[in-house]
Amino acid sequence: MRIVNAKQMRELDERAIQEVGIPALSLMENAGKAIADEVVRWCVRHSLVREEAGSRMEQQAYGEWSALVGNGIEGVANTGQKMTEMLSREHWLILVGKGNNGGDGLVAARHLMNSGVRATLLYASPPEQLTGEAEVQYKIAEALRLPSLVFGQEPIDYSRYTGIVDALLGTGSSGAPRGSYAKLIEEANASGLPIISADIPSGLDADTGEVYEPCVQARMTVCLAFLKAGLTQYPGAGAAGDVIVRDIGIPRSLAADSESPGSYLLTEEVLSSELGVDLLRRRAPDGHKGTYGHVLLAAGHAQMSGAGLLAAKAALRAGCGLATWALPGGVAPHVLGAVPELMLAPVGDGADGWSAAAAEEVLRLLETRTVLAAGPGLGRFSGEQAFLLALWERAQRPLVLDADALNILAAAGGPAAMPRRDAAVVLTPHPGEMARLAGISTAEVQRDRIGLVRRYALEHGVTLVLKGARTVIAAEDGRVFVNITGTPGMATGGAGDVLTGIIAGLLAQGLSAVQAAAFGAYLHGLAGERAAAARNHPASLLAGDIIEHL
Numbered sequence: 001m002r003i004v005n006a007k008q009m010r011e012l013d014e015r016a017i018q019e020v021g022i023p024a025l026s027l028m029e030n031a032g033k034a035i036a037d038e039v040v041r042w043c044v045r046h047s048l049v050r051e052e053a054g055s056r057m058e059q060q061a062y063g064e065w066s067a068l069v070g071n072g073i074e075g076v077a078n079t080g081q082k083m084t085e086m087l088s089r090e091h092w093l094i095l096v097g098k099g100n101n102g103g104d105g106l107v108a109a110r111h112l113m114n115s116g117v118r119a120t121l122l123y124a125s126p127p128e129q130l131t132g133e134a135e136v137q138y139k140i141a142e143a144l145r146l147p148s149l150v151f152g153q154e155p156i157d158y159s160r161y162t163g164i165v166d167a168l169l170g171t172g173s174s175g176a177p178r179g180s181y182a183k184l185i186e187e188a189n190a191s192g193l194p195i196i197s198a199d200i201p202s203g204l205d206a207d208t209g210e211v212y213e214p215c216v217q218a219r220m221t222v223c224l225a226f227l228k229a230g231l232t233q234y235p236g237a238g239a240a241g242d243v244i245v246r247d248i249g250i251p252r253s254l255a256a257d258s259e260s261p262g263s264y265l266l267t268e269e270v271l272s273s274e275l276g277v278d279l280l281r282r283r284a285p286d287g288h289k290g291t292y293g294h295v296l297l298a299a300g301h302a303q304m305s306g307a308g309l310l311a312a313k314a315a316l317r318a319g320c321g322l323a324t325w326a327l328p329g330g331v332a333p334h335v336l337g338a339v340p341e342l343m344l345a346p347v348g349d350g351a352d353g354w355s356a357a358a359a360e361e362v363l364r365l366l367e368t369r370t371v372l373a374a375g376p377g378l379g380r381f382s383g384e385q386a387f388l389l390a391l392w393e394r395a396q397r398p399l400v401l402d403a404d405a406l407n408i409l410a411a412a413g414g415p416a417a418m419p420r421r422d423a424a425v426v427l428t429p430h431p432g433e434m435a436r437l438a439g440i441s442t443a444e445v446q447r448d449r450i451g452l453v454r455r456y457a458l459e460h461g462v463t464l465v466l467k468g469a470r471t472v473i474a475a476e477d478g479r480v481f482v483n484i485t486g487t488p489g490m491a492t493g494g495a496g497d498v499l500t501g502i503i504a505g506l507l508a509q510g511l512s513a514v515q516a517a518a519f520g521a522y523l524h525g526l527a528g529e530r531a532a533a534a535r536n537h538p539a540s541l542l543a544g545d546i547i548e549h550l
Helices: 006-020 024-050 056-069 081-088 100-115 132-143 179-190 236-240 252-256 268-273 305-317 358-366 384-394 404-411 431-438 442-447 449-460 495-508 513-533 543-548
Strands: 002-004 091-096 118-123 148-150 163-167 195-198 220-224 242-246 263-266 294-298 322-328 343-347 371-374 399-401 425-427 463-466 472-474 480-483
Touching: 002 006, 002 252, 006 024, 006 252, 024 081, 024 100, 024 132, 024 163, 024 195, 024 220, 024 242, 091 100, 100 118, 100 132, 100 163, 100 195, 163 179, 236 242, 263 268, 263 513, 268 513, 294 305, 294 358, 294 495, 305 322, 305 495, 305 543, 322 358, 343 358, 358 371, 358 384, 371 384, 371 495, 384 404, 399 404, 399 495, 404 431, 425 513, 431 442, 431 449, 442 449, 449 463, 449 472, 449 480, 463 513, 472 513, 480 513, 495 513, 495 543, 513 543
Parallel strands: 091 118, 091 163, 118 148, 163 195, 195 220, 220 242, 263 480, 294 322, 294 371, 322 343, 371 399, 399 425, 425 463
Antiparallel strands: 002 263, 463 472, 472 480
């Protein structure tokens, strides 16, 4: 699924109107009707729940309604008296802004009335201020004598309504809502009524997901034409509720032929079509352990040996043929046999930690391995920058850096201070590590995750995986993929080490850097979901459980 920002959405709108010749009023009509469709679906679904409608008759009525509605609401009147009565008890308040978002709300109100749902318009400012297509829709609403109020001219009794449509501010707005818009948002949130937002919740940044004060707290967002970037990232994703993307007639081909790098929601279809990933991970009938690559892992020290174990075991579970763990010699005796399938390669002089000289041993081991992953449990040590520089400059294999390897990289000046590599680099920071790499605060990282990873990957020629809820993956060419698999139960120590191992294991099997990073994040989240489902509570999930569900 394609993701767009506000600027791209404006361009797509303009191209559909100017180049293709689709009238702006037609797009607005389609948008408003899509919003009304979803409101009606909400009404039916929640009316059944409220009335504990478990009878076969009512379930059959809902099934008939769903079949008749399809992508519209014309068939609602044909679903029988029961459904008509349900809808007649609904009364929705439509919050109307003065821009195109408000125009969409005016169309939605008209279609809701046609379906049997009562609708009252509440203008945030005098409706005479509406212009363009929104003004046309206002005049239609006036001609049809749709019930209307103007905010501030009289008190609003929210107890009269069963729900609210938020059509105040769209993707064209910026910054915090002000004046009557801010007051209206505050009242809507305080009403306790379910709110369905048109395109994006008012008060949410469409590009970054930043939530301004105030911001509508929607139960559902009907996103129009293309998924907006701000709806994919927290806290915006939390304010949006359930997100449903509805087509309004803008040709998909317009987005496909855009010159700017695309952004995508990471689905199986995107993994297959956009990235060319074999989702089945088929194995050759005549394959052997050498067919699927050999991961070398440089990780762990005396107090953090578990990080290396998790990463190495995850690489094996991800399907690589062989894995070798290079670790300080003093640590090796304590982990013998912990993962029988794993080869150990003690380095150094028997110490419990790393030294700059150990880089030479790692590089010798890498000569007969396929990919190098470094960082989980590595620790900080004297000569660390010389160690990392040697790996960066001389490792003629794909390189995955995580955890302390990223902190060492940041202390050394980041990729900008390093020579460009011929072989791929995958960086897998959490927000704190990303902040150190970028030289900004963690809050700034979280404020614009998608924009930041795209700029960083393009500037430094790396594949970047910014971990967290809704992990963001950016390729060297600027394409961005947002992963939505996963569970809050994965917020546990070692989960990131598991992801490092998975990505390294996929790289060893011949996947490109962006394929391994995106598919790895997807599989990691999916395994986390399965692992959490197998526990009595997601909070009991351990990183090792993720590996067992790969």
